[in-house]
Amino acid sequence: MEIIGIILSLVLLITFAYKGFSVILFAPIFALLAAMTQGFSILPSYTELFMVKAVIYIKSFFPVFILGAIFGKVMEDTGLAKSIAAAIIKGLGKERAILAVVLACVVLTYGGVLLFVVVFAVYPFAAALFKEADIPKRLIPGTIALGAFTFTMDAAPGTPQIQNLIPTKFFGTNLYAAPICGIIGGLLILCLGIMWLEHRRKDAQAKGEGYGNHTLNEPKLEESQTGSLPDWKIAVLPLAAVLVVNFLMTDLFNWNNAMLAPFQAMKLPLVAGDIKSVISIWSLIVGLVSGVLLALAVGHKNLKKGGIQAALNAGAIGSLLAIMNTASEVGYGNVIAALPGFKEIAASLLSIHIGGSPLMSEAVTVNVLSGITGSASGGMSIALDLMAQDWLAWAHSIGMSPEILHRVASMASGGMDTLPHNGAVITLLAVCGLTHRQSYKDIFAMTVIKTLTCFAIIAFHTMTGLL
DSSP states (O other), X not given: OHHHHHHHHHHHHHHHHHTTOOHHHHHHHHHHHHHHHTTOOHHHIIIIIIHHHHHHHHHHHHHHHHHHHHHHHHHHHTTHHHHHHHHHHHHHOGGGXXXXXXXXXXXXXXXXXXXXXXXXXXXXXXXXXXHHHTOOGGGHHHHHHHHHSSHHHHTSTTOOSHHHXXXXXXXXXXXXXXXXXXXXXXXHHHHHHHHXXXXXXXXXXXXXXXXXXXXXXXXXXXXXXXXXXXXXXXXTHHHHHHHHHHHIIIIISOOOGGGGHHHHHTTOTTOOSSGGGTHHHHHHHHHHHHHHHHHHHHHGGGOOTTHHHHHHHHHHHHHHHHHHHXXXXXXXXXXXXXXXXXXXXXXXXXXXXXXGSSHHHHHHHHHHHHHHHTOHHHHHHHHHHHHHHHHHHHHHHTTOOHHXXXXXXXXXXXXXXXXTTXXXXXXXXXXXXXXXXXXXXXXXXXXXXXXXXXXXHHHHHHHHOOO
């Protein structure tokens, strides 16, 4: 009965999220439903468990959400993001349309632009290019998903996306953890993804299928529009600033643990116990601030009505929905994790001893929870909050570096998260003017590829010991 209550709660949450209902509202409702079936009091479960865990997540990662959203909005409103996308797509041309769109997404996401902004920035150019090359429009979502939702989100060392940041808090690592495994995993995802999409393109071409007749969200890219964009060489400077400053602050700046002492002495709630757990967050904050300032400096002349104020306000407001969605999912997961029925599930996940290391247990757990919540960052946060200390102790007992725990957790979060109820998937399809029926097959192919790649990297590390 206990496990049935959990399963019912999960099915209801997935169903409602898939139908477009806000998880901010319904995640606590279904969490409390599960709690009630197992004898927990409703109000304490809400205020003392759900809200506490949600607030802890917001405390840790809200600065990155708001700065990332502002950076993305400034890059979008100044035309800098579109300039980069247009330059890459125009440079490679219609003969390499799929690769061009993927690389445009790769550059933007690795440079720190939020995934949602990348979708809006790249889609108009992708649609125009696919139409010119007569490639079925239904392949655009899978192409953008490969470039934005996969290896530059969680595998590539140094990526400033939240999915690569979260493990640093639990394992004391930085964004560059396990670089060899990350690079190999990223290249494997890229190659397999391109192969799949090219196979689909050739198959459609052999059947005589072209771009198709579409009327929904069809972009109109006039020459005057693309010609008025900033020079791409200038546009990449803010992206480079985020990466370079973040690297300098992470690896070369000397962070002194004494900086935390006055705040620890105040006995404030949620203060970090050691500076190692916040260095990566602080470094990324400095990097994103540098990127925002540089983007405004080089692109402010291209801002439309409302100027800097409108861009900053829109980015700040936009970040609230993203952080609250994820925090609500984290709160939901922690209520479920506290229930007696979940203890059996957790014990089963921890008992996965394939390969004699915690990596398989970690990969399966993070994948499952990311799939359940439809959120890479939400699912990973729940998994690490529950089991990171057990995995870390297990790793220490066999002499395993926390770096590989970081990379596997990050890559696993980007596995089954892109199931149909995932918010980014729903947004991507809406922007492209397509449906799950038309395009989800290719998005799911990317989901399968990145999930299998995570386990391939575990095998690679187990055989070679390389990080």
